[in-house]
Amino acid sequence: MAAKSVPVMLSDVTKIFRDPKTKAEVHAVENANFDVKPGELVTLLGPSGCGKTTTLRMIGGFELPTRGKILIGDSDVTFLPPNVRQTATVFQSYGLFPHMDVFDNVAYGLKIRKLSQDEIKNRVNAVLDLVGLSELAHRAPGRLSGGQQQRVALARSLVVEPQVLLLDEPLSNLDALLREQMRVEIRRIQKSLGITAIYVTHDRIEAMSLSDRVIVMRDGRIQQVGTPGDIYEYPVSMFVAGFVGKVAFFPARLEGIEDDGRTALCTVGGRKVRAGSVAGNLGAGARAVVMARPESLRLVGREDAIATGMVTARVYLGSSVEIYVKTEAGEILVQIDDPSGKILPSEGETVWIGFDEKLVRALPAD
Amino acid sequence: MFTKKKLIMFAVVCAIFAVGEFWIFSTLQNTFEKNSIKEMTSLIKAMTSSAPQNDEDLAHWSEELSAIYPDNRFFVIKGVPGEEGSENIGGDSALFDIWKLPANATIAENAAESVSYLEVFRWPAKVSFLGVPYTLMVAPVPDEEDSSARATLLVAIDASGYVAFGKLVQSLAVVAFLLFSLGFGIATFSRDPISGYAILVLAAIVIAFVAYPLIEAVRLTLVKEGRFSFDVWKTILSNRQYLQALWGSIQLGIVTATLSTFIGFMYAFAVARTSMRGKRLVTGLATMPVISPPFSLTLSIILLFGKNGIITKQLLGLQNFNIYGLGGLALVQTISMFPIAFLTMQGVLQAIDSTLEDASLDLNASRWHTFAHVTLPLAAPGLLSSWLLVFTNSLADFANPLLLSGSYRVLSVESYIEVTGMGRLNNGAALSLLLLLPTLTAFLVQRRWVSKKSFVVVTGKPSTRLSDLASPGARRALTGFVAVVSGFIVALYATIVAGCFVKNWGIDYTFTLANIGEALARGKQALLSTITLAGIATPIAGILSMVAAFILVRKKFLGKRILESLIMTPFAIPGTLLGISFILAFNKPPLLLVGTGAILVINYVIRELPVGVEGGVAALRQIDPSIEEAASDLGADQATIFRTIILPLIRPAFISSMSYTFVRSMTAVSAIIFLISARWYHITIQIYNFSENLRFGLASVLSTMLIIIVLAVFGLMRLLVRQSEFLEKTVTTQ
Numbered sequence A: 001m002a003a004k005s006v007p008v009m010l011s012d013v014t015k016i017f018r019d020p021k022t023k024a025e026v027h028a029v030e031n032a033n034f035d036v037k038p039g040e041l042v043t044l045l046g047p048s049g050c051g052k053t054t055t056l057r058m059i060g061g062f063e064l065p066t067r068g069k070i071l072i073g074d075s076d077v078t079f080l081p082p083n084v085r086q087t088a089t090v091f092q093s094y095g096l097f098p099h100m101d102v103f104d105n106v107a108y109g110l111k112i113r114k115l116s117q118d119e120i121k122n123r124v125n126a127v128l129d130l131v132g133l134s135e136l137a138h139r140a141p142g143r144l145s146g147g148q149q150q151r152v153a154l155a156r157s158l159v160v161e162p163q164v165l166l167l168d169e170p171l172s173n174l175d176a177l178l179r180e181q182m183r184v185e186i187r188r189i190q191k192s193l194g195i196t197a198i199y200v201t202h203d204r205i206e207a208m209s210l211s212d213r214v215i216v217m218r219d220g221r222i223q224q225v226g227t228p229g230d231i232y233e234y235p236v237s238m239f240v241a242g243f244v245g246k247v248a249f250f251p252a253r254l255e256g257i258e259d260d261g262r263t264a265l266c267t268v269g270g271r272k273v274r275a276g277s278v279a280g281n282l283g284a285g286a287r288a289v290v291m292a293r294p295e296s297l298r299l300v301g302r303e304d305a306i307a308t309g310m311v312t313a314r315v316y317l318g319s320s321v322e323i324y325v326k327t328e329a330g331e332i333l334v335q336i337d338d339p340s341g342k343i344l345p346s347e348g349e350t351v352w353i354g355f356d357e358k359l360v361r362a363l364p365a366d
Numbered sequence B: 001m002f003t004k005k006k007l008i009m010f011a012v013v014c015a016i017f018a019v020g021e022f023w024i025f026s027t028l029q030n031t032f033e034k035n036s037i038k039e040m041t042s043l044i045k046a047m048t049s050s051a052p053q054n055d056e057d058l059a060h061w062s063e064e065l066s067a068i069y070p071d072n073r074f075f076v077i078k079g080v081p082g083e084e085g086s087e088n089i090g091g092d093s094a095l096f097d098i099w100k101l102p103a104n105a106t107i108a109e110n111a112a113e114s115v116s117y118l119e120v121f122r123w124p125a126k127v128s129f130l131g132v133p134y135t136l137m138v139a140p141v142p143d144e145e146d147s148s149a150r151a152t153l154l155v156a157i158d159a160s161g162y163v164a165f166g167k168l169v170q171s172l173a174v175v176a177f178l179l180f181s182l183g184f185g186i187a188t189f190s191r192d193p194i195s196g197y198a199i200l201v202l203a204a205i206v207i208a209f210v211a212y213p214l215i216e217a218v219r220l221t222l223v224k225e226g227r228f229s230f231d232v233w234k235t236i237l238s239n240r241q242y243l244q245a246l247w248g249s250i251q252l253g254i255v256t257a258t259l260s261t262f263i264g265f266m267y268a269f270a271v272a273r274t275s276m277r278g279k280r281l282v283t284g285l286a287t288m289p290v291i292s293p294p295f296s297l298t299l300s301i302i303l304l305f306g307k308n309g310i311i312t313k314q315l316l317g318l319q320n321f322n323i324y325g326l327g328g329l330a331l332v333q334t335i336s337m338f339p340i341a342f343l344t345m346q347g348v349l350q351a352i353d354s355t356l357e358d359a360s361l362d363l364n365a366s367r368w369h370t371f372a373h374v375t376l377p378l379a380a381p382g383l384l385s386s387w388l389l390v391f392t393n394s395l396a397d398f399a400n401p402l403l404l405s406g407s408y409r410v411l412s413v414e415s416y417i418e419v420t421g422m423g424r425l426n427n428g429a430a431l432s433l434l435l436l437l438p439t440l441t442a443f444l445v446q447r448r449w450v451s452k453k454s455f456v457v458v459t460g461k462p463s464t465r466l467s468d469l470a471s472p473g474a475r476r477a478l479t480g481f482v483a484v485v486s487g488f489i490v491a492l493y494a495t496i497v498a499g500c501f502v503k504n505w506g507i508d509y510t511f512t513l514a515n516i517g518e519a520l521a522r523g524k525q526a527l528l529s530t531i532t533l534a535g536i537a538t539p540i541a542g543i544l545s546m547v548a549a550f551i552l553v554r555k556k557f558l559g560k561r562i563l564e565s566l567i568m569t570p571f572a573i574p575g576t577l578l579g580i581s582f583i584l585a586f587n588k589p590p591l592l593l594v595g596t597g598a599i600l601v602i603n604y605v606i607r608e609l610p611v612g613v614e615g616g617v618a619a620l621r622q623i624d625p626s627i628e629e630a631a632s633d634l635g636a637d638q639a640t641i642f643r644t645i646i647l648p649l650i651r652p653a654f655i656s657s658m659s660y661t662f663v664r665s666m667t668a669v670s671a672i673i674f675l676i677s678a679r680w681y682h683i684t685i686q687i688y689n690f691s692e693n694l695r696f697g698l699a700s701v702l703s704t705m706l707i708i709i710v711l712a713v714f715g716l717m718r719l720l721v722r723q724s725e726f727l728e729k730t731v732t733t734q
Ligand SMILES: Nc1ncnc2c1ncn2[C@@H]1O[C@H](COP(=O)(O)OP(=O)(O)OP(=O)(O)O)[C@@H](O)[C@H]1O
Pocket: A017, A018, A026, A027, A028, A046, A047, A048, A049, A050, A051, A052, A053, A054, A055, A202
C-alpha cells in the first residue's frame, strides 16, 4: 500500500514562541538534530511541556521553525504548508470531522485527491478492514468509543498513503488494556506498510515497547537518541536514566577508566567499584553517580553492601518480587527474580543492598 | 517564505507592472490633455470671433464674456502687449499681473510673439486664483484683413475638472499598483495565499466602505472653502436648536433606558426566577418588537393615541391630546427596546449561582431580604449594562422620532433634516457625529466599568434548578404586570392589522379591502426592489461574515486588530451617520455609487457584518482547531477547508447571520433613507410616506406584510437551524 519509504531529517531546528503582548519568549524546541531512517518508527519521549508536540507539528507543517531545516526524502519542506506535504498526522484529540460519518471521514483525503468513486470505495473499505471498523462505516464519530475514534483517525491518515506518519500521543485517551492492543496494532500496521513514523508520547513503556529508536527530550533539548535497549542500559544522564525506568543512584567519585574504555573505577561510599560502563562525557576525578537498575541490585550480606535500609514494601509479581527499601539515598527498588524457594525479607526488616558491578554504569552527577 | 530568488522575481515583476502602468497613465493623461486643448482652442476661436468691431466697445467685451462664461476669467489688451500702442483695456487684472511677473518675462515674450503671428498661445504652467486651477490662454483678436492682431485676449479657463481627472487617474494608478503588489506579494511569499487574498479583500472592503466614508464625514466637518477650520463645529455647538436636539436625545435616552430596564428586569425576574406560567408565550411576545419593522409600533401608537386615535378621540373624547413629543417617543421606544433589557437580564439572572440565594434562604433570611441583599447586588452590573445598551439604542433610533417627535428635537432626525431638508451636508455630518459621543461614552463605561465590576457567579452550566424567589403575592403582582405589558403589545399589533381594513381611521371605520389593493399597487415596486436588494445582500453578508470570522479566529497576521475594529465599527455607529457618510463618499468618483442599487446592498452588508462575524466567531471558538488541521493535513487547501469543514460546522451561525441580514435589510431605515433613489426605493420609506400623508390604512397594510415576511424568515431559520442542532452537540462534546 505505501509508496517507497523515505527518511526524515531535522537539522538545527529551533522553535521560539513569542507572546505578542508580554514579549516573553518560550524556547519550545532548541537545536533539534536527528534523522529517522526509511520505514523506521521513532518515538519522541519526554515529560510534559518538553517540546514533543511542537517538534511533531513542525514536521507536519502546522508550525514554522524559527530556525533550521526539515527534510522529508530529499526535499526541504521547512516552509511548505501541511496540505502539500506527504505527511499524515494522528492528532491527540483525533480531529475527526463531526459532520461526516466514519466512511466519509476516511474518504476525505481521497476525495481531495479527486480519485474515482470506485477507487475511493475500495481503498476506504480496505483500510477500514485493516483497523477493524468495517461494521461502523456509517456511524457518526460522536457515537464511537474512544478506541474506535482513534482507529478512525489512524485509518484516515493511512488511507492517503503518506510517506511519513506522525502520531501525537494517540493512545493517551484510552484505558490501559485498549492502549496495549492499539500499540501492537499500530506497530503491526506501520511495519507491514513500511511507513516512516514519528510517535510522540510521555509514556516510557509505550516508547520502549513500540519503537526502533527513542529520542528523549527535556526542556526543548534532545537528551539522547538510541534504541530502547541503549537508552535503558546506557543512558547519558541521570535524567534519561530516571525517565526511562526505575533506577537507583549512588553518589560516587570516578577514579579512572580502564584500558577497555568501558569499565570505570569508582569509589562508592568508600568502597572500590568497577562499573560495567561509563557515560562518555565523564572524566577521571569527576563527581559521579553509579546507576543501578532494579534487576542488577540484590540483597547481600553487610560486608558487601553499598547501601542499607529498611524494607517498606514487598510486591509479589509472580516471576519476580519487588522489594522497596528506604535508604539514605532514597527509596531503592530491588528486583528478585525466580523468587520461589528463596528467603525473602519482610516489611520492617533491615537489609543490605549490593549490585552486580558488570551491570551498573557511571554517570555524571547532576 | 523569503528567499533571494523570490525577492528578486517579486521586485522585477512589480517594476514591470509599475512601468506598464505609468505608460498607460501618461498616455491617458496626454490624450485627455490634447483633446482638452483642442476644445479650448476652438472655444477661444469662437470667443475672439465674437469680439466687437469697434475698438471702443472692447471695454465692455470682457464683461460680456464673463457673463457668458462665468467659470472663466478674462482680460483684454488693445494691440499686442509689449508692442507700441498697446493699452490695457480691462477685465480681471489678476491675469495681467501674472503676465507682468518678472519671472514670467520670457514666457510673456513668446506669448506676444505668437499673438503677433495670430496664433493662440497656451501658458505652459497652470495658474491658480483663490485656490482654483486655471489654464491661461493668450489669444489674438485678428483685424478685418486677418493680417495682424488688433487686440489680445487673456483667458483663464477653469481647469479644476481637468486637474481632478488627473488626480483621479493618478490615485487609481497608485491603488492599482498597491493592490497588485500586495496580491502578488501574497502569491509569492505566503504559505497560505488563499487566506492572504481573503484578508486583502476584507481589508479593501472595510477600508473602502467603512473607513473611507467615515473619514470623509469627519473631514467635511473640518473644512470650509477648501481650508481646515472649526467653523462647522463652532456653528453646531453655539446653535440653540442643535444643542436642544442633543439634549433632547439624551433626555429621551435616559427616560427610555430607565423605563426599559425596569420593565425588562420585571420580565426577566418573572421568567427566570418564578414559577409563572406561560413563560414561552411571554418571551415570544417580548421578542416581537425587536424584530418588527420600523414605524409599525409608532403607527399603531398614532392609531391609538393620535389626534384621531381610537382611544384618545373615540374612547376618551380628548380633543387636543398630543402624542407627538417626548411622552409618545418614550412610550414607543420603551415598548420596542425593553426586550433588549429583558434578554440581557434574563441571561444574568440565570447565570447567578442560586446556591448563594439558597444559602441566604437557609439562613432564614426572608425572600425579600434575599432578593434585596443577594440577588439585586449580583444583578447590578447586568442592570447597568442593560441600561447602557438601551440608552445607546434609543439615541441611535431614527424611525420612531421621525414619525413621532413632532416639535421635540432629537439629533438623529435633526441631522436628517439638515441633509435632506436644508442641503447642509456638513452640519448633518457634524450632528450625526455628535450622536457618537454619548454612544461611545456608554460603550466605554460598559467596557471599563461594568465588565470589571461584574461579579455574577457563573458556574459554567446554568444552575438547573433555580429557587422560586417570589412569594405567592409578589408572584401574582409580577404576573399581573407582565400580563398587562404583554397585553399592550398584543393590542399594538392588533391595531396595525385592524388598520389594514378600515376606510379612514379616526373618521370612518367602515370595513374595506381597498387598502390592500392600493397599497400593493403603489408599494409593489418598492417592495420588489427591497426584496431584491435584501436578497442580494443576504448571501454576500453571510459568506463574508463567516470568512471574516474564520480569519479573525484562526489566522495570525499584521493589522488583525485594526481589521477587526473596522469590521465591528458599523455596529457601534448610528445608522444616520453611516448613511450620511455614504452619500458624502460615494457621490463622486472614484466610487460614484449614489443612485445605484449597489450602494444599498453595500450598506446592508457593511451594517450587518458585525453581528454575523460575532456569531461566526462564537461558533468557531467551539470547534477544535485540530479538525481543520486534520483536513489541511489530508491535502485540503484553505478554501476547501472553509467549504467542506468550516461552513458545515458553523451552519447555524451562517444561517442565522443570513436571516438576520435579510430581515434587517428589509426593515432598514436610518442609513438607507439617505441612499434610496426613485429606481431603488425601500418599503419602509414607503410606509413612512404613507404615514406622513395620513394614509394609515396603506401604511398598515405594508407594515403587516413586512411583519409577516420577517416572521416567516425567522420561522424558516428556526427550522433550518434545528435540523443541524445535533451537529453543535457533536462539535462541543468532541
Ligand atoms: N502556540 C504556542 N504559543 C506559546 N507557547 C507554546 C505554544 N505551543 C506550545 N508552547 C509552549 O512550548 C512548550 C512545548 O510545548 P509542547 O506542546 O511541544 O510540549 P509537549 O512536549 O507536547 O507537552 P505535552 O506532553 O504536555 O503535550 C511548552 O512550554 C508550551 O507552553
